[in-house]
Amino acid sequence: MAVVAARPWATLRWLIPLAMLGVALAGGAVVVAVTFAVLEQTLRGNAEQESSRLVHTLSLALVEPVLRRDVWQVYQLVRAASTASPDASGEVVVIDEDDRVLAASQPLRLPVGSHVSALPRDWQALVRAAQVGQSPRTSTTTADRASPALITAAAIRSEEGTVIGVVLAAHALGLSARQQMLLLQQLGLIGVATLLIVALGRRLVQPIGSLRDSMARVEAEGLSARGADHADVPDVLLQRRDEVGDLARAYVAMLRQIGHQRLLERQVLEAERLARVGQIAATLAHEVNNPIGGLLAALDNRRLRGGIDAQSERTLDVIERGLRHIAQTVSAVLNEARAGHHALQADDLRDLRVLLEPFAQRSGITLDWRVIRPAAELPAVPVRQVLLNLSINAIHAAGFGGKVALWSQETDTAWRVSVANSGQALSAADFDALVGGRQWQTDVRVGLGLWVSARLVADIGGQLRWVAQAPWATVIEVVFPLVPIARAGG
Amino acid sequence: MGLLRRWAAYLTDALGRDVRLVPFAGYQRVLEALERSELEAAWLCGYPYILRRARLRLVAVPLWHGQPLYQGYVIVREDSPWQDLRDLRGGIFAYADPLSNSGYLVVRHGLAGMGFEPDRFFGRTFFTHAHRHVIDAVADGLADGGAVDGYVWEVLREMRGARGLRTRVIWRSDWHGFPPVVCSASVSEALRLGLQRALIGMSASEAGQRILSDLYLDAFVAGDPGWYRSIERMAGVAG
Numbered sequence: 093m094a095v096v097a098a099r100p101w102a103t104l105r106w107l108i109p110l111a112m113l114g115v116a117l118a119g120g121a122v123v124v125a126v127t128f129a130v131l132e133q134t135l136r137g138n139a140e141q142e143s144s145r146l147v148h149t150l151s152l153a154l155v156e157p158v159l160r161r162d163v164w165q166v167y168q169l170v171r172a173a174s175t176a177s178p179d180a181s182g183e184v185v186v187i188d189e190d191d192r193v194l195a196a197s198q199p200l201r202l203p204v205g206s207h208v209s210a211l212p213r214d215w216q217a218l219v220r221a222a223q224v225g226q227s228p229r230t231s232t233t234t235a236d237r238a239s240p241a242l243i244t245a246a247a248i249r250s251e252e253g254t255v256i257g258v259v260l261a262a263h264a265l266g267l268s269a270r271q272q273m274l275l276l277q278q279l280g281l282i283g284v285a286t287l288l289i290v291a292l293g294r295r296l297v298q299p300i301g302s303l304r305d306s307m308a309r310v311e312a313e314g315l316s317a318r319g320a321d322h323a324d325v326p327d328v329l330l331q332r333r334d335e336v337g338d339l340a341r342a343y344v345a346m347l348r349q350i351g352h353q354r355l356l357e358r359q360v361l362e363a364e365r366l367a368r369v370g371q372i373a374a375t376l377a378h379e380v381n382n383p384i385g386g387l388l389a390a391l392d393n394r395r396l397r398g399g400i401d402a403q404s405e406r407t408l409d410v411i412e413r414g415l416r417h418i419a420q421t422v423s424a425v426l427n428e429a430r431a432g433h434h435a436l437q438a439d440d441l442r443d444l445r446v447l448l449e450p451f452a453q454r455s456g457i458t459l460d461w462r463v464i465r466p467a468a469e470l471p472a473v474p475v476r477q478v479l480l481n482l483s484i485n486a487i488h489a490a491g492f493g494g495k496v497a498l499w500s501q502e503t504d505t506a507w508r509v510s511v512a513n514s515g516q517a518l519s520a521a522d523f524d525a526l527v528g529g530r531q532w533q534t535d536v537r538v539g540l541g542l543w544v545s546a547r548l549v550a551d552i553g554g555q556l557r558w559v560a561q562a563p564w565a566t567v568i569e570v571v572f573p574l575v576p577i578a579r580a581g582g
Numbered sequence: 583m584g585l586l587r588r589w590a591a592y593l594t595d596a597l598g599r600d601v602r603l604v605p606f607a608g609y610q611r612v613l614e615a616l617e618r619s620e621l622e623a624a625w626l627c628g629y630p631y632i633l634r635r636a637r638l639r640l641v642a643v644p645l646w647h648g649q650p651l652y653q654g655y656v657i658v659r660e661d662s663p664w665q666d667l668r669d670l671r672g673g674i675f676a677y678a679d680p681l682s683n684s685g686y687l688v689v690r691h692g693l694a695g696m697g698f699e700p701d702r703f704f705g706r707t708f709f710t711h712a713h714r715h716v717i718d719a720v721a722d723g724l725a726d727g728g729a730v731d732g733y734v735w736e737v738l739r740e741m742r743g744a745r746g747l748r749t750r751v752i753w754r755s756d757w758h759g760f761p762p763v764v765c766s767a768s769v770s771e772a773l774r775l776g777l778q779r780a781l782i783g784m785s786a787s788e789a790g791q792r793i794l795s796d797l798y799l800d801a802f803v804a805g806d807p808g809w810y811r812s813i814e815r816m817a818g819v820a821g
Contacts (some may be wrong), residue, residue: 163708
């Protein structure tokens with residue numbers, strides 16, 4: 093598995109939340125910008141309409157009080173007008189025909205009797221314009237005010253049309269405190285939503301990050317050493333029903349498959365190593381036993397000729413015992429090699445039965461042994477190994493209290509041995525998959541035993557077959573050809 | 583039910599005839615309505631009663647703190663620097679009504695007593711035609727000072743709290759006869775006496791006591807025209 097340099101910032105667990113955060117912030121910024129633009133436009137439009145309407149209405153309502161110079165009534169009107177709207181931070185000023193303030197909505201800022209020259213310059217210009225009949229006029233100013241304001245002026249005319257005063261109305265263009273609070277609340281909501289989105293992004297990506305961590309651990313510790321172990325992938329990931337769950341399950345299946353392949357490779361290597369040892373052993377047997385046989389024959393010939401004195405006879409005995417000891421030692425050490433070459437005898441089958449019976453007894457299995465040595469010659473080692481493997485598998489499959497039976501049948505061309513068991517059944521499809529090495533069960537030994545047996549039988553030209561035969565759960569038939577193909581070597 | 587409606591209901595019940603109570607802005611309008619017989623009786627200031635006493639007859643006088651007396655106040659904004667009536671010279675002053683004793687006459691008389699010309703003492707004056715509006719005008723800064731009925735100011739202070747009025751008193755007048763209930767001279771004596779008995783009887787009934795309590799008054803008494811001689815004297819000097 094390729095190792096990629098770690099870049100924490102480039103992982104999905106960060107990229108996705110960051111991307112969502114970016115989208116949220118960009119969206120929020122657009123919302124705020126649009127809100128401000130719309131608000132600005134609305135405020136200005138409202139200010140123009142409200143101011144024009146206000147000064148027009150006041151210019152009519154104020155005629156009588158201005159004529160009477162009724163400060164209190166004028167004040168009541170302008171105070172009511174300036175506080176009519178909760179968002180209007182406007183100011184209203186009434187100038188009399190003597191250019192003095194008759195009343196203002198903020199009397200402490202513009203006291204009664206103040207001269208018009210106390211007003212900001214642009215306000216004064218509007219008063220002059222209104223007095224000469226150019227009312228109403230509007231002007232935007234920031235003079236003496238914290239925020240931009242729209243100023244509107246209108247002349248107050250008597251019934252005869254004479255200008256008896258001027259009313260000025262200032263309408264703030266900026267946001268009122270209430271509007272600012274509303275905007276801040278909306279921005280706060282956007283901020284909270286952004287945090288929630290980031291948290292959601294982290295939560296969505298967390299399973300992918302967890303799977304990535306599992307892969308990283310497998311990568312760091314080495315796949316071959318772990319085999320089919322998938323404990324590092326949390327169960328919660330495997331139980332998910334979404335794409336992440338599919339990915340986790342596929343990853344675990346891949347781990348198992350790779351683990352099986354690694355185990356198979358090790359078995360093959362072991363088999364090949366044993367084959368090499370066998371070849372060496374056969375060579376040693378050939379190269380050591382033959383000369384010893386010659387030497388022993390020579391000793392026998394010398395004794396047959398006679399005339400050996402007692403001293404020489406003791407010497408020859410010593411030589412013969414030494415040679416036979418060497419032969420026994422070689423035979424003992426290289427028993428496998430020597431055994432591979434001898435033909436199947438009744439003793440081999442008996443030994444096999446003796447070997448299996450205690451094992452079956454410990455497992456609570458009833459073993460029915462009806463295997464008869466074939467008349468034709470068969471290599472003892474693969475036959476013994478195959479029958480041993482299949483018998484052990486059958487005992488495992490039968491389970492405690494089960495039955496296992498072996499019986500043989502000889503024809504002109506083959507010696508067939510059937511290994512049957514009660515208990516757990518093996519389907520034909522699973523048999524084919526196991527023998528073909530495509531699928532091994534959780535109990536690796538069963539699959540491996542079948543596969544090795546199939547290979548051993550194939551080596552001598554035979555085959556393993558799955559047979560349906562009541563009342564047995566599973567019957568495996570081994571077909572040994574009676575014209576065996578000799579293995580290479582020795 | 584509002585105070586005026588409860589009071590009208592009480593009087594209707596006491597007099598055995600339908601009584602309506604109508605609020606008026608400005609004493610001049612009250613006098614005109616009395617003269618045109620649009621009103622039969624009115625709760626009026628002592629000054630217009632003196633001015634029109636030939637055509638008005640005293641019905642009853644309220645007792646406030648056990649006395650048929652009250653004062654006129656000059657008030658200023660609570661945070662203003664002024665401490666005395668003289669400090670308001672050249673300033674903007676709010677009168678209650680040109681026919682008000684406490685809201686006009688007593689201040690002019692006081693200024694005259696100090697040696698000032700009342701019409702020239704202030705830089706600018708205006709009328710609000712109600713004592714409550716005088717308090718608002720001063721509190722808002724529309725006027726530097728104002729003349730107000732001491733009874734009205736004290737009652738509002740009790741209702742709104744000391745800070746609620748945003749004004750303080752810098753001058754108090756002498757004690758004068760409390761604004762009386764009067765009736766037109768064209769009203770029958772029987773009705774005048776009936777109304778007088780009804781008003782005096784308020785302190786003897788539960789409903790009447792509740793109304794008096796809401797008005798911050800103790801009771802009504804028959805009263806005496808002589809209680810208003812001090813106003814008569816001031817009107818002769820500064821009216």
